[in-house]
Amino acid sequence: MRPPLARQIRRIILEQSKRAHVGHIGSALSIADIIAALYGGSSIGGSLRIESPDDPERDRFVLSKGHAVLALYAAFFLKGWLTEESLNTYCGDGTALGVHPEHILRGVDFATGSLGQGLSLGVGAALAARLQGSARRAFVVVSDAECNEGSLWEAVMFAAHHQLSNLVVIVDLNGQQALGYTREVMSLEPLGERWRAFGWDVHSVDGHDAEAIQEIIAGLNMTAGPPHVLIARTTFGRGVSFMENQIKWHYWPMSDEEYDQALGEVATQVRAMPGAEIEPATGAIQ
Amino acid sequence: MxxxxxxxxxxxxxxxxxxxxxxxxxxxxxxxxxxxxxxxxxxxxxxxxxxxxxxxxxxxxxxxxxxxxxxxxxxxxxxxxxxxxxxxxxxxxxxxxxxxxxxxxxxxxxxxxxxxxxxxxxxxxxxxxxxxxxxxxxxxxxxxxxxxxxxxxxxxGKDDRMTVPGLNGRFELGRAQRIGEGRDLLLVAMGNMGRDTVAAAQILASRGITCSVLVVASLNPAPHHDLTAALSQFPVVLTVEAHYITGGVGSLVSEIVAEGGLGCRVVRCGIKTMPNGITGSQGYLHQMYGLAPEALAATALEALGKE
CATH class of the missing domain: 3.40.50.970 (Thiamin diphosphate (ThDP)-binding fold, Pyr/PP domains)
Known part of the structure; x- marks a missing residue:
């Protein structure tokens, strides 16, 4: 039996963070299951309809919380869109695989990194599909603290006004931001009610249950009605006991001992982390 | 426009x-x-x-x-x-x-x-x-x-009736449009200051000073060649812009003069102070900032040592 996809994404997040000695580990672990649900693996489909990253009729994806991009690189690698050699340039000199997604990397539709901007890009992508009579959809993953940005709500209003039913937002509700817990820094609750009040179709989901995320997306009316948001309840640093809900793992890199423990926890699956079964990573290397 | x-x-x-x-x-x-x-x-x-x-x-x-x-x-x-x-x-x-x-x-x-x-x-x-x-x-x-x-x-600009005499709608990316072939003074105008800059040139002509006006509408790509060629022919240039004097066409001309080692003195006409709450008509404000044709002409005469 193959390890679940999200577990492979987590392993890559840990390996690459350790190799490059960089942080943003907790944020990437937080969205591992969301990314697994959207992208799937080399042989199992995700919710995104992407025949090839070069297909103009592919669904568009915006990782608005760009600092979690390592989870996306891991998915690209597992899809076979990124070689192991390229993956290993993460945070190196002269690479496009930096701490935030760059549009020149195959598979990245939009560069991000400045919070509060990605949803507008997704809104434009969804509107473009409608104007062109295309069945393309647009998916955007935003962080919960990103909802502090006023510009995000400009896009929220626009999408609801124009009833962009082909737009899906997933909010990574891990309750943390750079310097503290969101409940202490800037209260967001009731977050789902706020999106609903702006006219969105709101769903609540366990953000670590990839199958549940896929089921909700499969049931959305993407041809008429309001845009959709999944409020995905997640645990920051999910899968590594000493990182979970710990502020320091927003920026902190791992020591050797921490790395060994983290890798062991993810490998032995000390917590239930459901996800799709896929081919081994080595089979996906180009 | x-x-x-x-x-x-x-x-x-x-x-x-x-x-x-x-x-x-x-x-x-x-x-x-x-x-x-x-x-x-x-x-x-x-x-x-x-x-x-x-x-x-x-x-x-x-x-x-x-x-x-x-x-x-x-x-x-x-x-x-x-x-x-x-x-x-x-x-x-x-x-x-x-x-x-x-x-x-x-x-x-x-x-x-x-x-x-x-x-x-x-x-x-x-x-x-x-x-x-x-x-x-x-x-x-x-x-x-x-x-x-x-x-x-x-x-x-807001004004659809504005016409710059001699421009005749000319535009080309990376080029400046020249109006007049005067040899005493070069005036470089950015965008919507074109008309009043030509008006200043006319006032100066009545005082016996012939001017060439370069209208710069293409700021990027900048008209490096046209500006370098013109700046090489004049000892003094007045840059004219409805903009702070930093960052606009005055800065562009200064960059070209400095990098090209050109022997041309740059006099920047533009908005030099934060408005600080003083409002009024555009005409009033241009007077205040020395951007009205008469004021530009006076600045030119001073720069040429003829005042």
């Missing part, structure tokens, strides 16, 4: 279905030629300039050519980071239309003045920056640039 813009865009939209127009709830009595003709391609996004540029970026990635429209300061400064991270970084054909360069919105105060937009836009590699001098040149510039693969920023 906004009327000329709307007219030219409507004509382009007739033949190119990729063209869309988005406005941040501005353009009353200006955008109707487009909005009436192409209602399904016209979007009033509300008072939300950041989202407007972000949405335009998403539209452009899918193959559209979106024009986004607002007053200069909101189009440029409010949405600046979205412009930088969106159409500039992705090199997508979004066109940002700012109306009211300088202090054209005189009584509205600093919140509505576009006095640093060229400065902040000109520093961005990969962004074409155009400040037309009159309505006819606006039309030429819109028609000449609509199909560029990368983004464009337009700084338009």
């Amino acid at each position: 906004r009327g000329a813009f709307a007219q030219a865009l409507s004509e382009l939209a007739e033949r190119d279905p990729r063209i869309l127009l988005l406005t941040g709830d501005l353009g009353y009595m200006a955008l109707e030629p487009f909005a009436d003709k192409f209602p399904e391609r016209f979007f009033n996004v509300g008072v939300a300039e950041q989202n407007m540029v972000g949405v335009a970026t998403g539209l452009a990635e899918a193959g559209f050519i979106p024009y986004v429209y607002s007053i200069v300061t909101f189009a440029s400064l409010r949405a600046y980071e979205f412009i930088r991270n969106g159409p500039i970084q992705h090199q997508l054909p979004v066109r940002i239309i700012g109306v009211g360069g300088g202090v054209e919105y005189g009584q509205n105060g600093l919140s509505h003045y576009g006095v640093e937009d060229v400065g902040v836009m000109r520093v961005q590699p990969g962004l074409t920056v155009i400040a037309p001098a009159d309505a006819e040149q606006t039309r030429t510039a819109v028609l000449a640039t609509y199909d560029l693969p990368g983004p464009v920023y337009f700084r338009l």
